[in-house]
Amino acid sequence: MLAIGTLAKRTGTKVQTIRYYEQIGLLPEPGRTEGGQRRYEYADLDRLAFVRHARQLGFTLEAIRELLDLSDNPSRSCAEVDLIAHRQLKEVEARIVRLEALRRELKRMLRECSRDTVSDCRVLEVLRDHSACLADHGTGA
Amino acid sequence: MLAIGTLAKRTGTKVQTIRYYEQIGLLPEPGRTEGGQRRYEYADLDRLAFVRHARQLGFTLEAIRELLDLSDNPSRSCAEVDLIAHRQLKEVEARIVRLEALRRELKRMLRECSRDTVSDCRVLEVLRDHSACLADHGTGA
DNA sequence: ACGAAATCTACAACCACTGTAGCAACCAGG
DNA sequence: CCTGGTTGCTACAGTGGTTGTAGATTTCGT
Numbered sequence: 452m453l454a455i456g457t458l459a460k461r462t463g464t465k466v467q468t469i470r471y472y473e474q475i476g477l478l479p480e481p482g483r484t485e486g487g488q489r490r491y492e493y494a495d496l497d498r499l500a501f502v503r504h505a506r507q508l509g510f511t512l513e514a515i516r517e518l519l520d521l522s523d524n525p526s527r528s529c530a531e532v533d534l535i536a537h538r539q540l541k542e543v544e545a546r547i548v549r550l551e552a553l554r555r556e557l558k559r560m561l562r563e564c565s566r567d568t569v570s571d572c573r574v575l576e577v578l579r580d581h582s583a584c585l586a587d588h589g590t591g592a
Numbered sequence: 593m594l595a596i597g598t599l600a601k602r603t604g605t606k607v608q609t610i611r612y613y614e615q616i617g618l619l620p621e622p623g624r625t626e627g628g629q630r631r632y633e634y635a636d637l638d639r640l641a642f643v644r645h646a647r648q649l650g651f652t653l654e655a656i657r658e659l660l661d662l663s664d665n666p667s668r669s670c671a672e673v674d675l676i677a678h679r680q681l682k683e684v685e686a687r688i689v690r691l692e693a694l695r696r697e698l699k700r701m702l703r704e705c706s707r708d709t710v711s712d713c714r715v716l717e718v719l720r721d722h723s724a725c726l727a728d729h730g731t732g733a
Numbered sequence: 734a735c736g737a738a739a740t741c742t743a744c745a746a747c748c749a750c751t752g753t754a755g756c757a758a759c760c761a762g763g
Numbered sequence: 764c765c766t767g768g769t770t771g772c773t774a775c776a777g778t779g780g781t782t783g784t785a786g787a788t789t790t791c792g793t
Contacts, residue, residue, distance in 0.1 A: 454790090456739060466740080468781060475780095486789045488740055497720065505719050509694050512780070522716050529713045533702065536715045540698040547691045550684055553650050557681040564674055572670040574677045575663050578646050579638065595759090597770060607771080609750060616749095627758045629771055653749070734793100741788065750778085757772065763765090 453491040462499045469499065477502060477516060510539055593623075594632040603640045610640065618643060618657060651680055 459466045472478045478498060481489045498519070505515045514535055521532050556577075564573040600607045613619040619639060622630045639660070646656045655676055662673050701715045 454739075465782070467783080470741095471781065484789080486740085487742095488789065501720050506780090508697060508719070509691075518716065518719065521713075522720075529715075532713050532715045536698060536702055540695065540702065543691055543695050543698060547688060547695065550650075550688045550691065554681065554684050554688065556649060557677060557684060561674065561677055561681065564670060564677070572662075572673050574670075574673045575659065578649070578659065579642050579663075595770075606751070608752080611772095612750065625758080627771090629758065647749090736793095737791090739788100739790070742786095744784085746783075747781085748779100752777075753775085755773095757770100759770070760768095762767100 453493075453496065455489045455491070458491050458496060458499060461496060462503050464499065464503055472499070472502065475512065477512060477519070508539070509543055510535075514539060594634075594637065596630045596632070599632050599637060599640060602637060603644050605640065605644055613640070613643065616653070618653060618660070649680070650684055651676075655680060 453461075455466050455469055458464070459469060469478065473480060478495060481491045481495060484490055501519070501522075502515055505518060506512075510518070517535055518532065521535075560574045560577045563577075594602075596607050596610055599605070600610060610619065614621060619636065622632045622636060625631055642660070642663070643656055646659060647653075651659070658676055659673065662668055662676075697718075701718045704718075
């Protein structure tokens with residue numbers, strides 16, 4: 452039987468975050484002490500560790516919910532799990548491509564910025580005039 | 593004199609976003625028609641384009657506010673601008689490093705997932721057991 | 734039995750928007 | 764000049780994924 456703070460420490464999660472996960476139905480409602488405090492089983496620790504690890508891998512809570520559903524129904528096809536992970540990989544790769552374009556552009560801006568005052572600043576100039584941009588960074592983050 | 597919708601179209605911004613920028617003081621309050629509609633100068637178009645471009649490069653609105661302040665005071669040192677851009681570059685590079693670790697881990701998971709049912713699924717196994725992770729992906733996004 | 738630490742609920746704030754409802758204004762065609 | 768479709772207005776709520784706060788209660792070690 453674990454208190455919420457213990458669970459938090461062992462998984463590197465904030466206490467409020469655990470309560471939030473419970474609230475949105477990602478973690479089951481645990482038992483309570485007579486005084487009303489949550490007491491967790493070790494299975495809850497595993498489940499939370501799963502969630503945190505998936506979050507670290509960039510999965511959204513919605514994707515994690517799907518993964519947990521699949522995990523709770525072990526007879527279903529691995530292909531569904533594979534699909535979710537694959538989708539996630541594509542998203543990660545797309546983000547990398549975009550960030551690399553940003554890095555190129557920022558580096559170029561900085562390389563060319565060697566003047567003394569803001570009025571000659573290449574960085575601001577590039578920001579003012581998109582057409583001075585080499586990188587084809589799209590919209591969104 | 594430009595209506596808000598025109599400004600939106602020319603900069604690829606949602607109308608609400610422009611009003612939001614005004615609300616948080618990133619754009620100046622424009623003049624109004626007798627009926628109360630916003631009418632913009634071309635200078636506002638430039639300023640908004642600057643903001644949007646900087647956003648595309650991943651700068652936070654706070655950083656953009658700083659850049660705009662510097663831009664409004666052309667006698668100040670370019671070094672300050674340089675610092676902000678440099679900070680941004682570091683952040684982008686840190687994000688890339690993390691995302692590349694995630695990509696490695698996701699690829700590895702997918703490579704090893706070739707079973708039929710969820711009970712044998714390598715993806716879920718890796719998610720359940722962090723120690724099976726090769727990549728040293730840290731916390732946070 | 735005492736006091737410090739942890740936990741409780743309920744709610745607000747964060748970032749950077751995006752969407753909604755219900756109304757008013759604007760502009761082009763007839 | 765009138766009409767009606769488009770655009771704009773304000774005010775507010777919602778998104779995702781937490782994090783922080785206030786004020787009360789409970790638990791645990793000594």
